[in-house]
Amino acid sequence: MLVKKALADMAFDIDEAEDGEKGLAAVEQTQPDLILLDVTMPVLDGPGMLERLRSRGVPTPVILLTAESGTSVIGPMLKQGGICEYIVKPFKPEQLRAKVIEALQKSGAAPAPAAPKQQAAGEGGFQQVGKTFVDVLVVDDMDNVSKKLKTMLPERLTFNSCADRGSALSMCRERVYRAVVLDMDIPDVDSMELLRELRILQPTAAFIALVMKAEKNPHQLVSSGGFAGFMFKPFDPRQVEEFVAAYFESQDLLEVDGNVLKPAPYKGAESASDGYYRRLQTMANEAAQSAAAACHDRLILDLSNLSPSPKLQKFLVRVTAQCTEVGLELRVVAGPEVAKLLKQLVETAEIPVVETVEAARAA
Amino acid sequence: MPAHAKQGGGNWAALRAKLSAMLLDKINGGKLVLPALPVTATRVLECLEANAHQERAAGLLENDPVLALEVLRLANSASFAPRSRIESISHAITMLGAARLRTLLMTASARQVFVSRNRVIRDMTAALWTHSVAVAVAARQVAVRCAFQDKEAPYMAGLMHDIGKPIVAIHLLDLERSVQRSVQDQWIDPAEWMSIIQDVHRPVGIAVAKHWNLSPEVCKAIEDCVEFDPVERNCASNAVRFANALAKREGVYPGNIDSEQVDTVIMIGRSMLGLDDDAVNALAATLRSAASSEGGSG
Numbered sequence: 001m002l003v004k005k006a007l008a009d010m011a012f013d014i015d016e017a018e019d020g021e022k023g024l025a026a027v028e029q030t031q032p033d034l035i036l037l038d039v040t041m042p043v044l045d046g047p048g049m050l051e052r053l054r055s056r057g058v059p060t061p062v063i064l065l066t067a068e069s070g071t072s073v074i075g076p077m078l079k080q081g082g083i084c085e086y087i088v089k090p091f092k093p094e095q096l097r098a099k100v101i102e103a104l105q106k107s108g109a110a111p112a113p114a115a116p117k118q119q120a121a122g123e124g125g126f127q128q129v130g131k132t133f134v135d136v137l138v139v140d141d142m143d144n145v146s147k148k149l150k151t152m153l154p155e156r157l158t159f160n161s162c163a164d165r166g167s168a169l170s171m172c173r174e175r176v177y178r179a180v181v182l183d184m185d186i187p188d189v190d191s192m193e194l195l196r197e198l199r200i201l202q203p204t205a206a207f208i209a210l211v212m213k214a215e216k217n218p219h220q221l222v223s224s225g226g227f228a229g230f231m232f233k234p235f236d237p238r239q240v241e242e243f244v245a246a247y248f249e250s251q252d253l254l255e256v257d258g259n260v261l262k263p264a265p266y267k268g269a270e271s272a273s274d275g276y277y278r279r280l281q282t283m284a285n286e287a288a289q290s291a292a293a294a295c296h297d298r299l300i301l302d303l304s305n306l307s308p309s310p311k312l313q314k315f316l317v318r319v320t321a322q323c324t325e326v327g328l329e330l331r332v333v334a335g336p337e338v339a340k341l342l343k344q345l346v347e348t349a350e351i352p353v354v355e356t357v358e359a360a361r362a363a
Numbered sequence: 364m365p366a367h368a369k370q371g372g373g374n375w376a377a378l379r380a381k382l383s384a385m386l387l388d389k390i391n392g393g394k395l396v397l398p399a400l401p402v403t404a405t406r407v408l409e410c411l412e413a414n415a416h417q418e419r420a421a422g423l424l425e426n427d428p429v430l431a432l433e434v435l436r437l438a439n440s441a442s443f444a445p446r447s448r449i450e451s452i453s454h455a456i457t458m459l460g461a462a463r464l465r466t467l468l469m470t471a472s473a474r475q476v477f478v479s480r481n482r483v484i485r486d487m488t489a490a491l492w493t494h495s496v497a498v499a500v501a502a503r504q505v506a507v508r509c510a511f512q513d514k515e516a517p518y519m520a521g522l523m524h525d526i527g528k529p530i531v532a533i534h535l536l537d538l539e540r541s542v543q544r545s546v547q548d549q550w551i552d553p554a555e556w557m558s559i560i561q562d563v564h565r566p567v568g569i570a571v572a573k574h575w576n577l578s579p580e581v582c583k584a585i586e587d588c589v590e591f592d593p594v595e596r597n598c599a600s601n602a603v604r605f606a607n608a609l610a611k612r613e614g615v616y617p618g619n620i621d622s623e624q625v626d627t628v629i630m631i632g633r634s635m636l637g638l639d640d641d642a643v644n645a646l647a648a649t650l651r652s653a654a655s656s657e658g659g660s661g
Contacts, residue, residue: 075627088631088634088635095634
């Protein structure tokens with residue numbers, strides 16, 4: 001009963017059985033994605049039910065949910081296999097919810113933690129391996145908020161919205177989102193707890209806090225809550241533009257031609273360029289690994305689109321480290337200002353800087 | 364550690380049973396000589412108990428250069444970050460406070476128990492000390508993460524949870540030398556040797572903790588850390604049990620381990636203490652770091 005109550009608003013189909021025999025029958029009948037199993041039960045106890053399940057070849061993952069904490073009892077059950085988690089009673093509902101979602105993800109019954117590399121255009125997203133990929137989910141109790149944001153986003157972006165916690169969880173279990181915009185003031189909802197739950201369901205999504213302009217310290221909210229960023233209500237067109245640039249233009253972020261990498265220019269405000277460099281870093285690291293795997297002996301980084309800045313300097317330090325790690329020599333194509341920037345740090349001072357890609361190839 | 368020699372399974376079992384019984388007789392009969400607290404530590408602790416003037420404690424510590432250096436080192440460490448270098452023991456005591464000084468004295472005293480001049484067990488006891496320090500540091504981290512009221516009891520219990528082992532090892536060596544002449548002229552297999560210690564060390568550790576006047580919480584934690592307490596979850600024994608399993612999983616332990624049992628204990632402990640994967644990984648890193656610095660120091 002407690003379990004059903006704790007999971008009530010997560011839109012699962014839940015069957016209950018009061019002993020192991022009835023549990024076995026229910027498993028046979030409904031073939032569940034997950035079993036929550038107690039140890040002490042009448043007729044047939046948890047270890048007995050687990051043994052019979054496994055001997056019948058039923059591989060369904062099991063979460064042990066029990067007051068039993070003795071290793072002599074739990075240990076042999078773990079040896080039977082397929083125990084993905086253990087929760088000791090009494091438990092907190094949020095702990096149970098998190099473990100259930102995690103177990104379903106691991107078993108493939110919920111969205112797996114892998115982001116789509118390319119997005120397709122079109123309303124409602126597209127299907128891949130049984131899951132729908134969608135660009136943006138807005139969670140806000142006021143319909144007008146999502147309607148307004150939709151009008152400000154490029155038409156090519158796919159878009160979902162919902163107004164309550166249950167719908168948000170349900171949608172996040174069924175689809176894969178690239179960005180989730182979460183209102184921090186939904187009546188009767190602890191937005192931080194909802195964030196934690198959604199993050200488990202959407203491990204690769206960027207979470208953006210939606211706050212009123214009166215919010216005194218949105219940056220603090222972002223850093224303490226683990227958000228990727230924030231947007232004010234009412235929407236500021238420039239902020240929306242930066243949001244789009246940061247999360248939906250990454251496919252054009254880095255042009256890769258064999259061992260030559262050319263980052264696209266950053267169009268947003270300098271203060272909001274963290275996300276740009278973070279994504280650029282990930283892509284550059286992957287490209288360096290691919291170049292090393294293809295037996296190139298050098299990586300050519302064409303920075304002609306970028307202006308010198310401390311963030312660029314940090315980026316170059318990390319690319320240098322990555323090249324050293326995978327055994328590549330790094331050469332940079334850039335103007336005198338970037339060359340000067342490189343000379344300022346010990347880590348990058350020795351990197352050869354030339355004016356053209358051809359010169360970098362020839363050197 | 365005794366060199367390995369071949370011996371029949373039946374003889375091993377008989378020898379093991381005989382040695383275990385002899386050790387348990389000694390322990391239960393109160394005949395096992397327990398190490399005393401070093402004199403300076405005892406006197407300083409008496410001063411602290413009596414709330415005596417700290418100059419008296421400082422005077423005692425100044426006469427023990429090793430302890431004095433430890434006190435100064437801790438007071439000047441990053442944990443306390445003094446504005447200027449602390450040069451006097453009295454100033455250091457003020458900086459540390461009575462609770463930290465007590466922990467420091469107990470740590471220094473416990474370390475001596477793990478130092479053996481006997482080449483047969485020297486490496487084992489040194490590795491056990493590294494293990495104990497790592498468990499203590501991780502148990503204190505558990506206490507901090509889980510907001511325990513008392514964060515020093517888990518540390519002290521972690522440090523002392525295996526203190527019975529080096530003591531049993533010494534006595535076992537003596538017994539082995541007396542028994543082996545009548546059984547066979549060979550050493551016990553190292554794995555069997557550790558198993559005997561594992562079987563009988565707990566009551567010795569508890570006896571040492573009581574002998575050293577450690578708090579009832581610490582004594583109870585050493586006694587209870589063989590199973591989790593499902594009622595009082597945020598207790599020192601649960602922190603020590605979890606940290607001990609984590610140390611074994613991370614390879615910070617000198618004996619053989621049952622990896623399935625270790626994984627079971629970690630799984631139960633995570634739920635019992637409400638720790639998520641990030642917290643467990645952070646604890647494992649802390650533990651490895653503590654073991655590495657302790658092992659490196661020596």
